[in-house]
Amino acid sequence: MKLPQAPDELDAPAPGDGYVQSFARGLAVIRCFSAERPQQTLTQVAQTTGLTRAGARRILLTLQTLGYVRADQRHFQLTPRILELGYAYLSAQPLWDVAEPVMQALTARTGESTSAAVLDGDDIVYVARVPAQKFLRLSLGVGSRLPAFCTSLGRVLWADLPDAHWRPSLQRQRLKAYTSRTLLDASDIADRVAQARKGGYCIVVEELEEGLISMAVPIAGRDGRAVAALNVSSQTSRYGPRAMQKELLPALQEAAEEISAVIRQRA
Numbered sequence: 001m002k003l004p005q006a007p008d009e010l011d012a013p014a015p016g017d018g019y020v021q022s023f024a025r026g027l028a029v030i031r032c033f034s035a036e037r038p039q040q041t042l043t044q045v046a047q048t049t050g051l052t053r054a055g056a057r058r059i060l061l062t063l064q065t066l067g068y069v070r071a072d073q074r075h076f077q078l079t080p081r082i083l084e085l086g087y088a089y090l091s092a093q094p095l096w097d098v099a100e101p102v103m104q105a106l107t108a109r110t111g112e113s114t115s116a117a118v119l120d121g122d123d124i125v126y127v128a129r130v131p132a133q134k135f136l137r138l139s140l141g142v143g144s145r146l147p148a149f150c151t152s153l154g155r156v157l158w159a160d161l162p163d164a165h166w167r168p169s170l171q172r173q174r175l176k177a178y179t180s181r182t183l184l185d186a187s188d189i190a191d192r193v194a195q196a197r198k199g200g201y202c203i204v205v206e207e208l209e210e211g212l213i214s215m216a217v218p219i220a221g222r223d224g225r226a227v228a229a230l231n232v233s234s235q236t237s238r239y240g241p242r243a244m245q246k247e248l249l250p251a252l253q254e255a256a257e258e259i260s261a262v263i264r265q266r267a
Helices: 021-031 042-049 053-066 080-091 096-110 152-159 163-172 186-199 241-266
Strands: 069-072 075-078 113-120 123-130 145-147 202-205 212-220 226-235
Touching: 021 042, 021 053, 042 053, 053 069, 096 113, 096 123, 096 226, 096 241, 113 152, 123 152, 145 152, 152 186, 152 202, 152 212, 152 226, 163 186, 186 202, 202 241, 212 241, 226 241
Parallel strands: none
Antiparallel strands: 069 075, 113 123, 113 226, 123 145, 202 212, 212 226
């Protein structure tokens, strides 16, 4: 399954003199590498980003000089040093250092994968993940992006927002069917968000990947508003919605409250 890419800054309008186009192009080059395209030629980078070969080459050589890219004959790829850019964000947040041990305990207790994510535009971004020893086609890690509209994490985060804050996101997107069960009608999705707001949790069944079921709850900050969401994911051969709600929701809510309590203490 191909993961959605972040919006391309090159397509965004330049907001006056404060917009540094060369920097935006550098970020576009970094973001064109993915799990599906870990190694690319100069031509592929130029085609993916919309840059000229000369422009892409200058950026790649700059990144190589700085240690963020390595070259192997005709192919370029990112180096582990690129993780420094994301770690600056993670290390500045009060959540992630306390979330991981709680999530590890939750995975040990339930035998299922657990993840934490935040909203970023129309997507959710994973900021912590503890996988169980099960294998699905979808490969996720910290920094992975998924559409908010068809994920339990996204819908439960939308549920914490006023409608005016998340409905425009739903309306401006071209909703993609990832499976035959992906909801594509905006009113149906809005109903699921309303259910998540009322119940305090959200379950999504096979809308992102066949055989995948997930359930999410919010992680609250000091003001009671969601700063992130926590979920457990499993296979439909192991759980249906009712069984997941009955057997896993209490443990998921306890874990979310444990993380929320530490955040409130540190705020």
